[in-house]
Amino acid sequence: MYSLTNRPEIHSGDEAFAIDTFVWPTSVEPIERTPTQTKIVLPLDVGDEDAQAEIVEGLQDLGPRTLLFLRHINEISWMVGGTPAGLYFRDDPKIVGPGVRQVSLMGQQDGRDIEERWLVFSREVTNEGTPVGFVEIAFSLSLDSGATRRVLPLSDSTLVVFFPTVLSTNTGFLLQGPFRTTPSRDNIPVNDGWNKQLVGEASELLVDALRWMAAEDMLDVNALQSLPLQRDRFTGNLLAPLFDHLANALQNEPSCHAGSCLRLRERRSAIANARLAGLVRLGTAWKGAEVRGSRVVAQPRHHGRPNTHAPSVFYSRAPHLRTVP
Template identity: 25%
Template sequence: MAKTFKNLEEYIELTKQVVIANRNKGNRYSEILSSLYADPVHFLDEILQNAEDACARIETLGYIKINFDVNGIAIYHNGDPFNEADLIAITTYGKTTKKQLSNINKIGKFGIGFRSVFGITDRPEIHSGEYHFAITDFELLEHIEPKAIPVGYTTYFWFPFKKNISSRVLWDDVRLWDHRFILFLNYIYKVELVNQPNNENYFIEKIITDDDKIIVIKSNLPECLSEENYLLISKNNNKQKRLSIAMSLDKNETRNPLFVFFPTKETLNLPFLVHGFFTTTPTREQIPWDNKAVKENQILLKQLNNLFKNFLKELRKRALLTPKLYEAFTLTNHTHPIEKLWTEQWIDFLKIDRSILTKEKKYLPPALTALPKHKSLVELIPANALNKLWNKKAWIEPSILDYPNITELIKKELYIRIIDERDFGYAVKELNLNKRYKLKQIELFYSLLAE
């Protein structure tokens, strides 16, 4: 059992002894753990997570400023200032103060996350509230001279660069940051990125709208829309987004990273974002799906299935299910557990719900619709004829036939009546439809029969 310290100074004295002992034994575990991260800007994800948690403790909207200089990076946020427990947690491997986040990824659980800053610095500084420390030897808190914290902020980090770190290269990586992480944070609503030597300024801002399911992201980062609307559906727990699905209403994306607050290395062939409190590997890059010791991931997958249902119903409610989206939702390759889950739910939704877009832009169950073998049949056979002869209320939206994957899925999986040229001949005979056709339509009719 870990020792309980009377105060921070007792902890610092013990850490000094540990550091000396590790040096004498040649232990390098701190250095090894701190170099696990392949992504050079991963430390920013961790600092943002720290700021999010600090804002959550006092339930305040948060903002964070990241200021690049030639010699290092200064980061400011307005969350709850550090306390002694926080300082002990970020300098003790395997310790965390995030009791309310019991299902967060293993970086958060085991306190490795902050160590990612050692990828760019040997001596990070923390100035927060009454505390002013540098961290040396990866875990030793060292008292330093206070630095002024700008008005409006409560915490100031200073990360002087290692000799081998290029401010320019790091800045170029940060400019390509996947800004969509802000969708899944509950408290941080604005991030500023400043490069003083280059006189460059960027921002990412989340706007909450009157519609509680529509989020707007504003940004001037390269390759970002200046303003992008997202439909966001979430399952919350303790005011945090345990699971979320977010789809851009302004941009078409067919592949997206899986998010655990921030993007992982796992990619999904889905036109929307999926975020979850999944337990990850220590680098936050992969999710152990088959590990029996990580049961929470399987539990989350089951809950995600219900969220997929709600997501599809919300799209239908907003009349956002279009032929193009039907095609994007129909995966031809689904090897990832989440892709498999999505495919099952998508097919179930199409089979049993009011899921089929009709020519009249309404949604009906598949049993009440008809699929034309040729688009021209939609103009030749009126809806009332469909109803009289085959008990069908409407044609499927004809443009769906332009998309091969959803068309094949409909034919293979759904009980939908396919109307062909023979059915057309039958309709003409039964309902004496030939009187309503013009010469051009009659010629079309014979061409269909010839086929």
């Protein structure tokens, strides 16, 4: 922002102020706006002929997903030369379960209409007994109007602290929370105790999300492709608890063993009663799994060490368990 202006102004609620010398708030005259609007005014530096084009390009690159985790901003719109130039907005969330909401986002980007649908799981977090926000996991949903919601795995997912950071999560869903960030806000300190605590909360939330989606018959192959199933992507990683909690739930929860935690369902050819939890019964520990097309391939461990003689295991389209050497 300060590459474009020396004195930004913020008009929100009962406040109207400018920021001088990067840090000092100074009162300014309020501008016309509705009570629920927040307006940011950027007086451009004299002589910067490219500033307007850079701002327009930046707004176009935001995308409607920027609104996904914001709780008090429902719309972002802008005008260029007095003419409306862009719009992103979020419908009122639809509550579909305790701590679960479905969110629809819409807007225009690069001259085309955009619509996204998300399933968001939330858990409130506290710091020394004081609520400080929510840790959240969001799965992208298909826009198909079928009775069952269908997950669309993300090909690239970075950690979100209200806005995206550069830290890849190695998952197919979005993870957001009030993490401590670096001064530039584009990354987080991986050894920070608070950040580790939030990852622990997120890991428990992930297991809760799987239970909920299983009850809704949502855990098809696409949903599994969203999960942290490959250990080597998380070893020594800040987000390793995501994998560990998932593996522990599959190994030890009676609900998983009973088949009520994870059910594999392939849209065109159902995998009758197949259980991802059954994979771990072949060894005393779980190394990881990989979803390949319509099958789930897993590699068991024995006594904490790789078992080079154990076969890989997968559930195919057929309803029975098959092994390959």
